[in-house]
Amino acid sequence: MREISTQLVEETVCSLFLSACCEIGSDVLGLLNAALDREESPFGREVLRQLIENDELAARRRMPICQDTGMAVIFMEVGQDVHFTGGDINEAIETGVRRAYREGCFRASVLTPLGRVNTKDNTPAIVHTRIVPGDRVTLTAAPKGFGSENMSRLFMLTPSQGVQGVKDAVVEAVRLAGGNPCPPVVVGVGIGGTAEYAMLMAKHSLTRECGEPSPDPELAAMERELLERINCLGIGPQGLGGRTTALAVHIEQMHTHIAGLPVAVNMQCHAARHKTAVI
Amino acid sequence: MVKQIHAPLQPEELASLRAGDSVLLSGTIYTGRDAAHKRMCALIADGQALPFDVRGQVIYYAGPCPAKTGDVIGSCGPTTSSRMDAYSPLLCGLGLIGMIGKGPRGPQVVEAIQRNGGVYFAATGGAGALIAGCVKAVNVIAFDDLGTEAIRELKVENLPLIVAVDAHGGNLYEQGPAQYRRE
Structure with missing residues (x-):
């Protein structure tokens, strides 16, 4: 049994979203650059150039890559030998998301589906949890634009x-x-x-x-x-x-x-x- | 060659635009997306005045991020225009001249653009940080309670756009893909 504090989960969720919304992965940037080399369409090349410039600017200025900072989707794999301590794990995740969207100046895009009432802090998150062997917790933050x-x-x-x-x-x-x-x-x-x-x-x-x-x-x-x-x-x-x-x-x-x-x-x-x- | 144009667009400037033109837009434009469009069309249906006179103006389909301290605006790229297709013909009929967004428009909007002599510009979707640098001033003018979806007056400089649908039958979303399609 390994104890993991929900405070650590909150901090991790917060820092993952702060990073994800502003810093595009080298995987995507590599593919965009490769596409620019191959693209024959002049408009296509111009768009790809703008996207690469945008992604580099966003990372440098710690600005969101896109104004649609998405719904906060989280994949969480919890080792079966983990015991969460210090409070409600679900609340910790929501607080991590709430903090990231406020501290990062990210857009609050989440609302009730029928009444269209905005929650103003981009919660609730969409959390997919899987129990796996081991004593670790793997968290993936994947903000999803609509x-x-x-x-x-x-x-x-x-x-x-x-x-x-x-x-x-x-x-x-x-x-x-x-x-x-x-x-x-x-x-x-x-x-x-x-x-x-x-x-x-x-x-x-x-x-x-x-x-x-x-x-x-x-x-x-x-x-x-x-x-x-x-x-x-x-x-x-x-x-x-x-x-x-x-x-x-x-x-x-x-x-x-x-x-x-x-x-x-x-x-x-x-x-x-x-x-x-x-x- | 990249054309410099100014909003509100003058008739001769508008008449010269053709699908496939690259332009840099400066001047005053208004943000409005799903919720603001819905409210505007409800006001029209009730016979009430709109929060700004759309005649001759350009609407930008965008909902920006909050500005960081010291910045004018947060990331501010275009949203998907087709969601506004339900509302645009009504606004075009009232004299709205220009729309800025991303992605193709439905036939009813293309027809409204041709009938009323308007234009639809494509901004680069997902280039929110880059586009924020073109915004020099922001003023919320209506529907403040909608947060990011409020109507904002933006002063922009050299906003890079491509004329996607013109008033003369040009539609880059049809012509472009047709040129590069391979069976």
Whole structure:
């Protein structure tokens, strides 16, 4: 049994969001630079240049990369030998988020869905918790903007549609999204499970280093194929036309039911923000 | 070549704009996004006055971050314009000239732009920190209770934009992708 204070969790959540909203990862910056080298469209190149300049400026000035500092999504893996001390773990996470959004001058974008009443501190967070072996806690902060979130889709395919149906669904989701989700995008895909689990996998896949292939060779091959097909759509940076519609496709899979083939697509804009800490 | 233009746009300046033009916009524009549009259209439906006269003006679909101490404004990039498609034809009909946002517009907005002689500019989505540097003054003029979604008057200098939809049938969101699509 290892004791971890909820105060430490709060501090960690706060510092992860402060960093994630202002400092784009070297993974994304590397992919943007590589895309700039390849992009043929003059508008596409201009947009990519602006994005790289913006990301560097944001990190230097500790400003948010994008004014949409998102809903605060957190993936938390808790070792089964951990005992949280010092208060309510859920409250600690909310306080960490609240502090980060206030201290960072991040936008308060969270409101009640029907009455549209803003909570003014960007809480509540969306927390996905998993119990794992060991005595550590892994926290990943992934602020999620809604320009791209709005373009996410769930396809409940039938088994007859098979692998080809899965591939076509993903490409179709990106095509229908067009210039809306702030391309170049990272396409998160969850295949199998249940309806809600497929989308959770799609979301979780976005916490992988951008462009790192799936450890599963079959999925890695599908990621490469889909990235190529998506970049033939012509949508391009910001939808103004070009070769760079997506920076990466990330896929996760899970067993499913004999009657089904769920495919979830969670769209992520080029501000693919995610920071992880292990306590 | 990059054109320098000024808001509010003069008729001859507006008439010269074509989809695919890169421009640097200076002058006065107004922020307004989902909630502000909804309120404005409710005011119109009730026959009440809008918080500012939209005739000849440019609306920027943006909800900025709070300003850090010493800054004019926080990150301030465009939001997805298609969510405003439900409201834009009404505002264009009242004389709104320009819209700034990101992403394609629906056919009803493209048609309203052509019918009323307007223009839709694309700003770079996700370049919020860069765009904040173009904002020289900010003044909340309406719906302060909406927080980031309040209507703000912005004084901007050299805001980099691309003319995406013009009044003459040009639409970069159709022409651009068609040029680079590969079967």
